[in-house]
Amino acid sequence: MSGHSKWHNIQAKKGKADAARGRIFTKIGREIAVAAKLGSDPALNSKLADAIAKAKAANMPNDNIIRSIKKASGELSSTNYEVLTYEGYGVGGSAVIVETLTDNKNRTVGEVRHLFDKGGGAMGATGCVSFMFDKKGVIVVERSATLTEDAMMEMAIECGADDVVTEDDVFVVYTTPADFSEVRKALEAQNLVFLEASVQMVPQNKVELSEEDTAKFLKMIDLLEDNDDVQEVWHNVILPEEEDED
Numbered sequence: 001m002s003g004h005s006k007w008h009n010i011q012a013k014k015g016k017a018d019a020a021r022g023r024i025f026t027k028i029g030r031e032i033a034v035a036a037k038l039g040s041d042p043a044l045n046s047k048l049a050d051a052i053a054k055a056k057a058a059n060m061p062n063d064n065i066i067r068s069i070k071k072a073s074g075e076l077s078s079t080n081y082e083v084l085t086y087e088g089y090g091v092g093g094s095a096v097i098v099e100t101l102t103d104n105k106n107r108t109v110g111e112v113r114h115l116f117d118k119g120g121g122a123m124g125a126t127g128c129v130s131f132m133f134d135k136k137g138v139i140v141v142e143r144s145a146t147l148t149e150d151a152m153m154e155m156a157i158e159c160g161a162d163d164v165v166t167e168d169d170v171f172v173v174y175t176t177p178a179d180f181s182e183v184r185k186a187l188e189a190q191n192l193v194f195l196e197a198s199v200q201m202v203p204q205n206k207v208e209l210s211e212e213d214t215a216k217f218l219k220m221i222d223l224l225e226d227n228d229d230v231q232e233v234w235h236n237v238i239l240p241e242e243e244d245e246d
Helices: 003-014 018-036 046-057 062-071 105-118 149-158 180-188 211-226 240-245
Strands: 082-089 095-102 133-142 163-166 170-175 194-203 230-235
Touching: 018 046, 018 062, 018 095, 018 230, 046 062, 046 180, 046 194, 082 105, 095 105, 095 211, 105 211, 133 180, 149 163, 149 170, 149 180, 170 180, 180 194, 194 230, 211 230
Parallel strands: none
Antiparallel strands: 082 095, 095 230, 133 170, 133 194, 163 170
């Protein structure tokens, strides 16, 4: 997995224009609000705790997090959001998984299908590409002079992680989805700061596209990520910055 460039890309996203950052915060805020409908105390609601950890890793202000929790008892209390996942193909046979959070399934499926088509891809049936991915908890910790590879590995395994992959400037901790919350809490108790903390679809293998196809593919991903209903987009494409890392 090309962690080095991937995490740099995440940091670059955080540094984009306020409008782009606002969209990210809006998506995470909705996720927090929906999770908070099951209980507003993160100590008793692991889904809420996980969503808050994701927000903090994205540098979302505490005021935004608090407002999102309060929304659970307000405007979102009567709105039934559901998580819907779509699968499909990008150019060059690339695999894409799109996770959405929506209150209108018909609207969302139509928009996602349209964005696949507009980007030169095609939405497929459920299961058409997900078999090429593994669902894992992913916690990314920035490397520092005081945190050695051996110490990070020992700490993570003791906390219940499955594996730790060392990249140039980060440690990527992998867990099972079931163990993610407990491992995250245990690592937080060690005063570690996360660059990323969420359950993701991790590709088993990656594909390399031509320069032209990569440009088309990235445009499709941007279209999907800009959609209000889309929460996450996962794929198996090696991005240009990642080539030296694979």
